[in-house]
Amino acid sequence: MRVLLRFESARHVSFSKINKHTIQGMLYSFLKGTRYEELHRKRGFKFFSFSDIFPANDFYPGKKKTLIVSSPNYGLINTWYHQFKRSRYLYLSDEAFKIHEVKKFSLPLKNVFETGSPVVLYKDNTQGTYLSFKRNDDLRFFLTRLKENAVKKYNAFYDDEFEIEEPLFDVMQFRKEVVVNLKKEEDEFAIIGSMWKSMKKLYVDKDNRKFYKFLMDTGLGEKNSLGFGFVNPKKEGK
Numbered sequence: 001m002r003v004l005l006r007f008e009s010a011r012h013v014s015f016s017k018i019n020k021h022t023i024q025g026m027l028y029s030f031l032k033g034t035r036y037e038e039l040h041r042k043r044g045f046k047f048f049s050f051s052d053i054f055p056a057n058d059f060y061p062g063k064k065k066t067l068i069v070s071s072p073n074y075g076l077i078n079t080w081y082h083q084f085k086r087s088r089y090l091y092l093s094d095e096a097f098k099i100h101e102v103k104k105f106s107l108p109l110k111n112v113f114e115t116g117s118p119v120v121l122y123k124d125n126t127q128g129t130y131l132s133f134k135r136n137d138d139l140r141f142f143l144t145r146l147k148e149n150a151v152k153k154y155n156a157f158y159d160d161e162f163e164i165e166e167p168l169f170d171v172m173q174f175r176k177e178v179v180v181n182l183k184k185e186e187d188e189f190a191i192i193g194s195m196w197k198s199m200k201k202l203y204v205d206k207d208n209r210k211f212y213k214f215l216m217d218t219g220l221g222e223k224n225s226l227g228f229g230f231v232n233p234k235k236e237g238k
Contacts, residue, residue: 001077001217002070005084006101009059013095018059019182020227022092023050027069029091030083036076045153047073049219049230051116064100068116070230072157072217077104109213110233112200113169117230118178118193119221121145130192133177142194143167149221154214162211173197180228191223198234 027050028040039046048071059065071077084090084102091097121131121142131137131145147168154162175195182189199220204212219229 001074001106002068003077003081003084004103005067005099006064007090007097007099008061008064009095009097010061013059015056015058018053018092021182024226026090026092030080034079036079045156046225047071047157047218048076049224050227051230070217072214107233109209109216110235111204112198112234113216113231114198114234115196116232117227118180118195120191120193120223120228121149121221132192133194146221150215153218154211157214164208164211169199170202171200193228
């Protein structure tokens with residue numbers, strides 16, 4: 001399930017002023033006074049992700065921007081939807097943005113995904129090092145870590161013991177590796193992720209459809225609640 005936000009700034013704001021911590025903080029602020037108001041304190045998976053703001057350029061009056069939030073938790077998406085609908089403004093950093101449109105929707109599952117924000121995986125979380133193709137980490141290692149993370153999230157959400165033997169995807173088309181620089185209070189740090197034109201499973205059988213629908217809604221890889229690993233279904237040929 002997804003909720004789309006379309007909004008506009010009243011003045012020029014540099015795109016670089018708004019980062020993923022800013023967006024995450026805004027989303028949590030809309031949960032105050034609801035049954036999800038303590039979600040930001042929860043340890044472990046939070047089971048939501050969000051897209052990069054698009055178009056990816058500066059904010060100007062009359063130029064609308066879009067943000068999409070996804071989650072397999074329908075209650076959480078419904079809460080955001082109703083909270084956004086009753087609000088005129090959202091706040092990112094110290095800037096106010098007028099809300100123009102709020103839409104709740106669900107997308108049909110396809111056998112091909114494309115990324116709407118970078119997919120992040122730790123190579124060694126005890127050392128805080130991220131998987132990087134530029135450091136010669138290979139696709140097999142990426143797919144192994146990606147599947148381990150996906151199954152762990154799914155079983156945590158559904159309290160299940162699901163397993164999948166085959167690779168998560170059969171055909172993948174790489175777009176680029178990115179470094180996202182973030183600042184939280186006085187701390188600055190960089191996160192390495194990868195963008196993909198397509199991540200294709202040749203055939204999703206009926207026993208695995210629920211699993212892949214979950215991945216589409218919760219996001220791929222790690223740091224989903226910080227806006228990483230957001231994916232969209234992709235039509236063949238695009």
